[in-house]
Amino acid sequence: GNSVTQMEGPVTLSEEAFLTINCTYTATGYPSLFWYVQYPGEGLQLLLKATKADDKGSNKGFEATYRKETTSFHLEKGSVQVSDSAVYFCALTGNQGGKLIFGQGTELSVKP
């Protein structure tokens, strides 16, 4: 079945450091890929998405590119801020959309 694997956390960075959180997936067909973020005390919210191969999703300085050849959707940000401290979840939906399959989440802590 479909699955998502993320790099384990927690990840601790200093402010303005470069961030990469790895995500790889297993899926049949042509899934859509998502990054969701959960800030402390808040619900999950969509950060960015990509619906087909080679698409790049971007939002709030974060980017991720849908790489079908490596089945990956790594999250990157050039310069993190303390306010980016949160748990990040990679997820996919199948061909017809619908339910999300999540990775286990990666906790990011950014220190001033």
Next chain:
Amino acid sequence: DTGVSQDPRHKITKRGQNVTFRCDPISEHNRLYWYRQTLGQGPEFLTYFQNEAQLEKSRLLSDRFSAERPKGSFSTLEIQRTEQGDSAMYLCASSLAQGHTEAFFGQGTRLTVV
């Protein structure tokens, strides 16, 4: 519209009791999903509705769990004869049906079974 709302936010119950949670989706969204999240894990799909029809249930969903969406608007998730292993955050999300549209999540109901 204030987004997806869930009630209650927290529930503590004794083992063996029944509990029911409610989810109010975004009003124009015809898809509604339930997920369960335990500490340190990603949300795990339980079931989803399109309008009032329950289209898919996870194999992980035991027969103690039942969900309804009687008029295609709000939904309830009931857990009968709760067990300590049911302790988790129960998340509801809603979306439009067509394409790969964004799912909007509520803040969840945290269940603790003692």
